[in-house]
Amino acid sequence: MPLEFNASAQTWTLSGGNVSYVLHRDSQDRLLHLYWGPRLPADALTWDPKDYASFASFDLPVALLPYEVPVCGAGWYGTPAVGIRTARGDEVADLRVVSVSVEAGKPSLPGLPATYAESADEADTLSVLLEDRLTGLQVTAQYSVFASDGAVARSLLLRNAGSEPLTVTSLLSASVPFWRSDLDAVHLHGAWARERTVVRTPLSAGELRIASARGASGHEENPFMALCERNACETSGAVWGASLVYSGSFQASCRVDNFGHARLSVGMNPDTFSWLLEPGESLSSPEAVLVFSQDGFNGMSQQYHRLYRTRLARGAWRSRPRPVLVNNWEGTYFDFDEQRLLAIAEKAAGIGIELFVLDDGWFGKRDSDNCSLGDWTVNLRKLPSGLGGLSEKLHKMGLLFGLWFEPEMVSPDSDLYRAHPDWCLHVDGRPRTEARQQLVLDLSRAEVQEYIIGAVSRVLSSSGVDYVKWDMNRNMTEAFSEALPRERRKETQHRYMLGLYRVLEAITSAFPKILFESCSGGGGRFDPGMLFYMPQTWTSDDTDAVERLKLQYGTSMVYPASAMGAHVSAVPNHQTGRSTSLSMRCGVALAGNFGFELDLAKLSEGELQEAKEAVQRVKALRDLTREGTFWRLLSPFEGRYTAWAFVSEDKSEVLLCAYQALSVPNTAPVRIRLRGLLPDAWYTAEDGRRFHGAALMQQGITVFLQGDFTGSVLLLKKA
Ligand code: DGJ
Secondary structure: OOOOOOOOEEEEEEOOOOEEEEEEOOOOOOEEEEEEOOOOOOOOOOOOHHHHHHOOOOOOOHHHHOEEOOOOOOOOOOOOOEEEEEEOOOOOOEEEEEEEEEEEEOOOOOOOOOOOOOOOHEEEEEEEEEEEEOEEEEEEEEEEEOOOOOOOOEEEEEEOOOOOOOOEEEEEEEEEEEEOOOOEEEEEEEEOOOOEEEEEEEEEEEEEEEEEEOOOOOOOOOOOOEEEEOOOOOOOEOOOEEEOOOOOOEEEEEOOOOOEEEEEEEOOOOOOOOOEEOOOOOOEOEEEEEEEOOHHHHHHHHHHHHHHHHHHOOOOOOOOOOOEEOHHHHOOOOOOOOHHHHHHHHHHHOOOOOOOEEEEOOOOOOOOOOEEEEEEEOOOOOOOOOOHHHOOOOOOHEEEEEEOOOOOOOOOOOOOHHHHHHOOOOOOOOOHHHHHOOEOOOOOHHHHHHHHHHHHHHHHHHHOEEEEEEEOOOOOOOOOOOOOOHEEEEEHHHHHHHHHHHHHHHHHHHHHOEEEEEEEEOOOOOOHHHHHHHHHHHEEOOOOOHHHHHHHHHOOOOOEEEEEEEEOOOOOOOOOOOOOOOOHHHHOOOOOEEEOOOOHHHOOHHHHHHHHHHHEEEEEEEEHHHHHHEEEOOOOOOOOOEEEEEEEEOOEEEEEEEEEOOOOOOOOOOOEOOOOOOOOOEEEEEEEEEEEEEHHHOOOOOEEOOOEEEEEEEEEEEE
């Protein structure tokens, strides 16, 4: 039973794996956080009010209370998890517990992406109903704990049960207090083509805050923050992770207060969000997923990987091998016709590729990025036999057919814009800010949602499409919908996300056999929200193999390899100008959903043969790379070597991938210590060498990497 109630102590202990999370209802019906860390018995913790009541300070004693759902206005001065403005204009609230209920399993979050349980014994859910008596605001704090590893998924459901309207000014999905601040914070910082660099900062007095106000989770920050002990590393030390299942603007922060206590929070960004709650109306926060590891960052990441791969991603492709693909974007950009595409496809089929993806430029009159978004009808000049004809030809070659869309956008030069100039985000009287010569459709509007569902569905049902790349290539501006009343304008960004999720749910459930991959100028929306609808995401527009080491390493902090699109592109690389060997490019890409993104018709016979062998190897290894336990071993952020390994669930197979960026003269070969193997087993490598499991973990294995930009991929099997 992952959830236990101790009546005498009034504590609820949520436990799974080696982890416990403990809440307490105090004598004044306040909901307090007692603990989150290594597993404890249900009767281990009690709350003694003297711990804070005897406290003499300029601050009120409540300033020290470890609230689970902190509110402002009566002596607690941090960021409120729930901030409200009442009809009378004040911003004071006081939440007290009214009732508590427990259920087996995990309920879904209506209209929002969330982790799920497949059976009632996988998780327990605690729902605590809190009420602000004066206004009638009801807040249900919901905690689902997964039995397997103790991950806690939390959300807040607000309901105005009073008689006056309320404005929600702040809404956090999780706000967790720590009695200490001798910790570091870790987040994933970046930019376009440089996403998810691991940044580690010691906590100090004040607040560390990361946020997106872009209307997308964004390239700049990922909706994730972790705290860790100062000595925590990849394999040891305590780590507390908080990941937000949301694709829009967000904030994550850690504040160290004047008593040296840290508070880790994730949720909506109040700079871009407020919500009017009329009497009887409800609003749910996105879900936050809290993961604790005593075994360093690998332990945290492995829990996220398992959960997000198997209990966030959904659909027919969740647990299936993903097809090896070729995408024409970097191969042709907009300069293609059917003949050129078929020439690539023919080479693709010849080397065992399974899916051909037609990227941007197949619709309207689009020959560059200056027009036609919104006009989702095929360009017959480029593709005279239409999408159906192309798809038929590809299918005859034994290839699946994939198609790119950017459905959330409109080009000013498009029939859609000419017909509906009011459908984009804009503020009357102000310029409509263009980026990449395009505007953002206002997905908070039901008619826009319907248009997208209709337009995309028409193409999917008529053209034999097997895969969709759903792109989104700019951030929001003027995000205050003209279709909303004045007092609701700041709801636009969140209403957009709810609209997008509605569209994605409608389309992905109407086409359950199609494999969907999300994308946003590369990895500008690589977040758990999108993974709920689409099991994979294009990791970055930077396809350079050396840069990819950092990109894939950083992304793996939270996201599984099965979620990462990873392609082999041409050299010199289009983003960095760097030339790397085909073997290095293949060796890096096979650690994700492998594909090519170049004009295969331009490869020499020798290169095609090498590519063919790589495809065969990927097919042989893809179950292991998709479902194996991922271990980060050497960090590209710390030196010239990168190493990671995939270990099968039964630990009988391990794939060790090691890479060198720039070589250094007169250095010994690198020795890499593996993790997570059977200590008493013997493993035989592909090259015939035999190793003892414990020796591989304690002494390590020597890997010879000679020259710049080199890699080694070695499979070892228990034998
Ligand atoms: C951005 C994507 O990340 C690229 O892969 C490509 O699809 C372009 N958009 C097309 O416009």
